[in-house]
Amino acid sequence: MNFRTLRSVVFLASYVSLLILWHTVLGTFFASRSPQQQKDDVQVDGYSESLRSGVVISGRNIFPRAQHNNTTGLSPEGRQGELLAAREQPCSLCARAILDAGELGVIRLHLRPEWCNASRAYVLDVAHAAGSGSQIYRLEPGFLIQGRLTGHGVRKLHKTARAPKVMERGEVGWAGGGAGPDFFIYLGDGPAGWLGTPHDGTVFAEVADEESMETARRVSLLPVRPTPPGQMHLLRSPLPIAVREWPYPTSPPRARLSLRILKAAGVSLDAGSTECAEDCHAQLRTELHGAVVRWGSDHLFNTSAECCEACKRHPRCDVWVHCSRESRCKGAYRQCWLKREPAIWNSTGLLVGSSDRWTSGTLTSPPLDHPSGAGISLPSPSEHDLALHVGRPVAVAEGAARGRSTASTDGACDGGPLRCAEAVTLRLRLRWRGAPRAAKRLWAALQENRLCAHADCFIHKVVRASESWGSDALPDGLNVTSRWPAGAALVDGTMGDAGAPSDVGASVAVEPNPTTVRRGSVAWTSAGARTGDGPNFFVALADHPQLGLSHTVWADVVRADLQLLNDLEVDDKPLPFTVTPRASHLV
Incomplete structure (x- = not known):
């Protein structure tokens, strides 16, 4: 064998060895990932990431989709169970992160894609980076903490979307009206209207719970350099923080409305103020x-x-x-x-x-459609736009007369995953000016016979308000002995597949008019939900000033129907419902 032939044999053997090694490495990598994870590598706002939520992305719609036809081979009970399971999953863009301040504790964050998706992706890249220079360097005691989020190899953002919202307690934004990496957490008790209405900068996350707020407060009380009046309070040495992703549990809890942070602290119902005459407004x-x-x-x-x-x-x-x-x-x-x-x-x-x-x-009456919601009162029956028929979905007169389809859950009730009951009708008036995004989306789905068309609308939970709800005599807080027991005075439900937005992450998905949550308000859920833009919703059975202004209130319940809602009984099986428009609205 001559030298040229020997060299060719050695080269070929080396090439085959490299191929075997590469195949082994790839096999090990893909063996550690589920088939769904392998398919979920996508590009989001220029950031490559692997989605871990186990949901299917179809076009621009990023919500879990259950199969709605018989090709799945599932029984009606199985299809209903699949729909309920899908509802419990966070959206594919939803994410959480932790800022670890060492002995001082951790600050858990919900990253909000509907507020600024590019910022959500940036924080995750920092969390996954091999090295981090993240730190906190500025403190305003009990008011805010400011720092920098950086990771080795993570490129800076140059432009971010700005949600048309006021900044509230526990929310996180980029400092100085910029696009990072300097950030701050607002610790004030109420909305930061002095930062602009809407906020002049980008808000992209919110603190997840009061324990994390207490960590942030402790950090804000660290000793600082001697500071002249009117200047920023800087730490003697920056406080290093570790940034990591906070994964969702593999089995998300069914209690979606257990809010763990007061968006407005120190508020109460102030019952004495309700004695004013009607013309006092x-x-x-x-x-x-x-x-x-x-x-x-x-x-x-x-x-x-x-x-x-x-x-x-x-x-x-x-x-x-x-x-x-x-x-x-x-x-x-x-x-x-x-x-x-x-x-x-x-x-x-x-x-x-x-x-x-x-x-x-x-002394002048606020307009009914004023964006602040000041003119809103519970509507009369003649003012409603649509009706929710809660219980066993059956054809209702005004829907059937116009050929409206109504979902059937036969076989899924009682013996299946749903509990059926005598139908109760709840009428809603949409907030066309205050929440145009939600009103138009739901109305279009209703006109096209898509809303609840697959038996995927449910009332999941009803928790009544106690007699001491919101009392000034109780301590401010969210536990069962405090002023605002988490998850109480609420009805929890979902508007199903057609109630979900299709463009979270592609654009800012926030209504431009922040309003408070009052008795009879219907709003999208944000605490632990897919997003704050639907399809999960709640109905307030009492005033909720502790929720602040961050929930999109898109409808109000007819006053006469509120007691029916309060009397609903929901145990371990959700109540299905269908939706029809008011007869005079049908074309």
Whole structure:
């Protein structure tokens, strides 16, 4: 064998060895990943990542899709079980992260793709990077902490979407109106309206629970350098933090509404403020502005109703502001400020329900469709747009008369995964101006016979409010002995496949008009849900000021139907429902 032949044999043997080694490496890699994980490698906003949620991506729709035909070979019971299981999964873009501050504790975060998907992807890349230079370097005690999120090899963002929302307690945004890597966590008790309404920068995450908020508060109290008044408080040495992904549990809990953070701290129902006359147009937990015509420091009344009457007697007053909560008002307790602002409802940037102590009102009636929700009252039966028929789905007169399809769950009830009951009808009025995105999506699905067409709409849970709900006599908090027991005074449900948005991550998916959650409000769920843009929803059985302004309220229940909702019984099996439009709306 000559030298050239020997060299060729050696080269061929080396090449075969490399192929065998490469095949072994690839086999080991793919053996460690499920077939679904192997298919879920996608590009999101320029970031390559592997989705771990086990959901199918179809076009731009990123929600779990159960099969809706008989090709699955599943019985009706099996198909219903599949739908219920899919509902419990987070969306493919949903993610969570942890900021580990060592001995001080950890800060758990929900990353919100509908607020800014590019930022969500960036934080995950930092969490997966081999090395990290992440740190906290600025503190404003009890108010905010600021730092930097960086990872080895992770490229910086240059432009981020800005959700049209006000920043609230526990939310995370990029500092200075930029696109990172400097970030801050807002620790104030209520909405940060002074940062803009909507917020002037990018908000991309929220703290997940009060334990994490306590960690952030401890960090904010660390010693800082001597600082002249009006300048930033900087740590003597930056605090290193480790960033890692916080995986979802393999079996997500069914309790989707167990909120673990107060979006507004220190609030209560302030029952005394509800005694105002109808023409006072009282706005609870609200401070309205205007030119002062009577100073409140020496103008004292025991109730908001008395303050309103004082405004009526004053020749120039059309706005009144009163502080009736002694525990929060302190030196301002009983103060009644009289103001003048004839064009107050011309402003679309008003925040209603964002104060922890003031109650305000106007002598002019707020428009019903004002973006702040100030003019909203529970609708009458003649004002409803659509009806939810809860119980065993049966053809209802106004739907059947127009050929509307109604879902059937025969075989899935009682003996299957659903519990059927005598049908109860709940009527809703959509908020066409306050939540146009949701209203248009649901209305289109209803007109096209897609809403609940596959028996995938359910009432999952009903938890009534206790007599002490929101009482100032109870400590502020979310446990069972506190003012706001987590998950209480709510009805939990889902609008099914057709109620889900199709473009979360492709664009900012936030309604532009933040409003409070009141008794009878219907809103998308955000705590632990797929996204805050549907299809999971809740109905409030009482006022929820502790939820702040971050939930999209897209409808209101007809006043006469609220008691029916409160009387619903849901045990371990969800109640199905169908949806029909009001007869006069049918074309």
